[in-house]
Amino acid sequence: MCFSPVASFSAGVVLCAAGVVSLVRSRTPAQRVLSGIPLIFAVQQFAEGVLWLALSDPAWAHLQRAAMYAFLVFAQMVWPVYLPFAILLFETQPARRKAIRILCISGLLFAAYIGFCLYYYPVGVAAEQHHIRYDLGFALAHKWYYGLLYFIPTILAPLMSGIKKLHWLGYLFLGSYIVTRLLFHYYVVSVWCFFGAVISLLILYIVVSLTRASVKENELPA
Secondary structure: OOOOHHHHHHHHHHHHHHHHHHHHHOOOHHHHHHHHHHHHHHHHHHHHHHHHHHHHOHHHHHHHHHHHHHHHHHHHHHHHHHHHHHHHOOOOOHHHHHHHHHHHHHHHHHHHHHHHHHHHOOEEEEEEOOEEEEEEOOHHHHOOOHHHHHHHHHHHHHHHOOOHHHHHHHHHHHHHHHHHHHHOHHHHHHHHHHHHHHHOOHHHHHHHHHHHHHHHHHHOOO
């Protein structure tokens, strides 16, 4: 995350707590997979917290490379696959399932390509102006449509869901990305992931709401 290691670790703790509560409140496999989102974001924020320490304290410098790649794997590879998959598990309408399944495949292909690039091309990282800047050494990362390829599976999947509460994930992810692109252009990877982590707290509300709705349905007289 941007700002400081304290902010990253604090966000990680809050996300971990929200994810655990959400997981406990889950009643279906789909809800449990959705509850994994804040937990994964927590691990991602802990990784960047360690990276902050590695960049600012020589005693932690030996962990810089591992922390950097751990963060980038989550930020660039996990979300284009995990998010559409989590949304797909909730879908019951055939047309929506087909569309979201296509997004899952596109996210998987994108993640595989990014994994190849992270392995074969150089990656740089630096702490600048209270932010972390990631310099990805492959050509696609510097194209204007790179963000579009990333966000097609990540943002469109919740917007296509038949569950309206999940639409808010897509709206907030999109809005936060636009704000990050406009205000923190050189630090999009780090700053947007912080916004995404905060937004993922909404998962707890969604899971609790779905659980309550399910209970009410079961209580209705036959």
